[in-house]
Amino acid sequence: MEIISENILTKVIQPRPENSHKGTFGRVLLVGGSAEFGGAIILATKACVFAGAGLVTCATDQTVRSSLRCAVPEAMTIDFTDFDSLTQQLKTAEVVVVGPGLSESLKAADILHLVLSMQNENQYLVIDGSAISLFGGGGFELSYPKKVIFTPHAMEWQRLSGLKIKEQTATNNLAAQQKLGALIVLKSHHTQILWQEKILENPLGTPAQATGGMGDTLAGIIASFLGQFTKDWAGQNFIDTVTAAVFIHSYAAERIAANNYVALPTHISELLPQLMHQFSQENKQAKKTESN
Numbered sequence: 144m145e146i147i148s149e150n151i152l153t154k155v156i157q158p159r160p161e162n163s164h165k166g167t168f169g170r171v172l173l174v175g176g177s178a179e180f181g182g183a184i185i186l187a188t189k190a191c192v193f194a195g196a197g198l199v200t201c202a203t204d205q206t207v208r209s210s211l212r213c214a215v216p217e218a219m220t221i222d223f224t225d226f227d228s229l230t231q232q233l234k235t236a237e238v239v240v241v242g243p244g245l246s247e248s249l250k251a252a253d254i255l256h257l258v259l260s261m262q263n264e265n266q267y268l269v270i271d272g273s274a275i276s277l278f279g280g281g282g283f284e285l286s287y288p289k290k291v292i293f294t295p296h297a298m299e300w301q302r303l304s305g306l307k308i309k310e311q312t313a314t315n316n317l318a319a320q321q322k323l324g325a326l327i328v329l330k331s332h333h334t335q336i337l338w339q340e341k342i343l344e345n346p347l348g349t350p351a352q353a354t355g356g357m358g359d360t361l362a363g364i365i366a367s368f369l370g371q372f373t374k375d376w377a378g379q380n381f382i383d384t385v386t387a388a389v390f391i392h393s394y395a396a397e398r399i400a401a402n403n404y405v406a407l408p409t410h411i412s413e414l415l416p417q418l419m420h421q422f423s424q425e426n427k428q429a430k431k432t433e434s435n
Contacts, residue, residue: 144313144342147390153429155368155387156422160376168197169370172236173363174223174258175243175272177251181207183244183272185214186356186408190363191240192217193412194388195419196370200236202229223254233261238370242274243359252277262286267369267381269294270325271362279303288324292385294362296330313342326385328365330358334389336382343386347393351400360408364388364415391418 160167171191176184181204188201192215201211202223211220221228233239241258245251255277262268264287270278271294277283278293279302285291297308304311304319311329320327320337327337332350336343368388372379379387395414396406403410 144344147336147343147345147386149390149394151383151387151390152394152418152422153425155372155377155379155383156391156419156426157372157377158423158427163376165197167374167376168195169238169367169374170198170200170236171196171238171240171366171370172200172202172232173240173243173366174202174229174254175241175245175274176201176203176207176211176223177244177246177248178204178206180244180246180273181210183356183359185211186412187240187243187271187359187363187366188218189215189409190360190412190415191367192363193415194364194367195416196238196367199367200232202232224250226257229254229257230261233258236266238267238269238366240269240271240362240366242270242272243362245273245277247273247277247280252282255283259283259286262290264290266290267292267366267373269362269366269369271358272299275299276302285323285325290381291325292328292365293323293325294328294330294358294365296358300327300329317342326382328361328385328389330361334393336386336389338382345389345393347390347397349393349397349400349406351404351406352393352396354405354407356408357411360411361389361392363412364392391415391422394418 199218201220208220269292329335332348334345365388372384395411399406
């Protein structure tokens with residue numbers, strides 16, 4: 144097992160190139176947010192925007208769209224039951240998140256089928272929340288598993304892997320990951336990243352994070368980082384990029400928890416631009432030192 148260190152942030156988060164535009168920093172599509180669980184997709188979308196994604200679109204329930212426009216005016220929005228519009232967005236997105244607040248309805252299953260069927264070999268797919276439970280119920284397949292990131296907590300991992308919580312040992316978890324072929328971000332008080340016989344463990348985490356919407360925020364950060372830092376200008380591999388997203392999520396929470404009883408997901412998102420600036424400057428200084 145390898146423990147993740149703060150160095151991953153300095154490695155991945157880089158100063159933005161002078162000659163850049165919105166498209167430089169990723170086209171991300173987030174799909175989720177039923178009428179009952181609209182807050183989840185709003186939190187994921189906010190995290191994605193605040194973590195720096197260039198162009199963010201949210202496909203959600205019609206009843207959620209006005210709230211989303213107020214909460215995250217930087218994001219575009221479409222109705223996720225409009226499959227023509229959703230198909231067009233899926234064709235152009237470089238990263239797709241599906242699941243936050245999606246629910247497990249028949250409509251949600253149809254949406255998940257469409258998202259999975261539309262994934263292309265150059266597109267990252269983050270499967271979160273209720274989409275994990277739907278997938279674990281069977282009837283779904285991955286076209287490009289090496290481009291897929293699942294973000295389950297222990298109970299969702301049980302549904303996805305078939306491993307009861309008491310059976311979720313390192314050996315069993317890695318075997319289940321290899322069977323799926325996708326990268327697993329197994330959320331807990333010390334989140335683990337499972338990939339090709341390797342476990343990376345996040346040493347950070349605080350009970351101040353034990354609040355609704357924390358996982359939705361993480362999914363949005365992961366997608367935003369993938370949209371930016373796996374580009375040619377940044378050149379990071381997707382494992383390092385996901386690892387950095389997981390680490391900064393908890394890093395921000397610990398910063399907030401130093402003076403607050405609860406680290407709210409919205410406050411984590413709002414702290415990200417400041418933290419990313421800090422680590423991008425450390426990256427710049429490290430490169431300058433290396434060149435001297």
